Amino acid sequence: MSSALAILIARDLRRAWIGGGALLPVAFFLLVAILFPFAIGPDAKLLARVGGGVLWAAALLAALIPIERLVAPDMASGVIDQLLTRGQSAATIAFAKLIAHWLAFAPPILLAALPAAALLDLSTETLVRVEIGLLIGTPGLAALALATGALVAGLRGAGAIAGLLLLPLAVPLLIFGAGSLEGGVGALKLLAAVSLMLVAGAPFVAGAAIRAGLD
Amino acid sequence: MTLIAFDALTCVRGGRALFEGLSFALEQGGAALVTGPNGVGKSSLIRLAAGLLFPAAGRITGDVPRALLTDQASLDEELPLVRALAFWARLDRAADNVAAALDALALSDLADIPIRLLSTGQRRRAAIARVMASRAPLWLLDEPANGLDTAALRLLETAIATHRASGGAVLVASHTPIALPDAAAIDLSEHLPLLERAV
Numbered sequence: 001m002s003s004a005l006a007i008l009i010a011r012d013l014r015r016a017w018i019g020g021g022a023l024l025p026v027a028f029f030l031l032v033a034i035l036f037p038f039a040i041g042p043d044a045k046l047l048a049r050v051g052g053g054v055l056w057a058a059a060l061l062a063a064l065i066p067i068e069r070l071v072a073p074d075m076a077s078g079v080i081d082q083l084l085t086r087g088q089s090a091a092t093i094a095f096a097k098l099i100a101h102w103l104a105f106a107p108p109i110l111l112a113a114l115p116a117a118a119l120l121d122l123s124t125e126t127l128v129r130v131e132i133g134l135l136i137g138t139p140g141l142a143a144l145a146l147a148t149g150a151l152v153a154g155l156r157g158a159g160a161i162a163g164l165l166l167l168p169l170a171v172p173l174l175i176f177g178a179g180s181l182e183g184g185v186g187a188l189k190l191l192a193a194v195s196l197m198l199v200a201g202a203p204f205v206a207g208a209a210i211r212a213g214l215d
Numbered sequence: 216m217t218l219i220a221f222d223a224l225t226c227v228r229g230g231r232a233l234f235e236g237l238s239f240a241l242e243q244g245g246a247a248l249v250t251g252p253n254g255v256g257k258s259s260l261i262r263l264a265a266g267l268l269f270p271a272a273g274r275i276t277g278d279v280p281r282a283l284l285t286d287q288a289s290l291d292e293e294l295p296l297v298r299a300l301a302f303w304a305r306l307d308r309a310a311d312n313v314a315a316a317l318d319a320l321a322l323s324d325l326a327d328i329p330i331r332l333l334s335t336g337q338r339r340r341a342a343i344a345r346v347m348a349s350r351a352p353l354w355l356l357d358e359p360a361n362g363l364d365t366a367a368l369r370l371l372e373t374a375i376a377t378h379r380a381s382g383g384a385v386l387v388a389s390h391t392p393i394a395l396p397d398a399a400a401i402d403l404s405e406h407l408p409l410l411e412r413a414v
Binding site: 002008011015018077078079081083084085086087214215 | 228229265267280281282283285287288293303305306307411
């Protein structure tokens, strides 16, 4: 069973990287970070003050990009049917997809936060807090993206609906993530709790959505 | 040994009963050919047997591994044929079967060609190779002859015969003739819901 999980994760990771699919969210993340100085103006002090929150909002928006390719292609190509026929549970399939998605999504975002922080003139201290917060919060973001991707798979205009579904649910991550920039450990703990809850629930939500999509 | 048994099965899709009261069993070495006009529920029966749909009434027993062939090859488009098949074979713990399956369907020369470059018939043969390599005792084949030329159809019939000879069973839904010696015939139009039979 565990080896099957590893095989599924390896396949999803490989597919995330082909054609630069995993780089798109990063490019989007950087683009949002670049747009803010243009919109707010070159006031270094102001940018440094809002910069941490900007990075969190950018991460949230970047999480939307891969949603449509997480579950829908495998449902359309019959891969999910094949896995279920082999006795894999829908939740196991979703769990493998969650891990693979986090591995493809989070490290590049954490790396891209470095140049983005430089663009926004963030202090090292703020950057470290953003990185710690993203490390804790990205599993929750990945879980939300997966559950949303499974729920909207097969719908017309799935991308727009996915955004409407995901963003409100991601508000707690944003509040506690941006809250942790003030330096409180409490916010980080709450962020971890929200993230953990999303990671624990998403495979079952996604699994149920996959099962419901079969008929 | 019975590999799968359907007991008084009723299938409902989208609020409409497709067939009802269907019973049959497949033994080792057995074969069943599902026939009937379009829309009568042949593919639904295959999906029921695969565990992808649940019957509205009746019971399906038997829990041997199954290999499913539908109209989707379910092979990753960007991968060379041999690697795309190896993914499924590794999941089935049957990685050494891939070469033999490729050979049996005359695909060995195409082993390094990406799936996206294969023709319809070649894809079909590749999907049959996936089923062959799986080691599953029960094959569920939905319109396996679609897109196959005469030579490839012979290869498929040989593959099925070999599988049955080694103790496997096949459930085939097909509207085109396919050689299945001693196959039980399941005509779904004889199992239409009472209401529709009266009309």
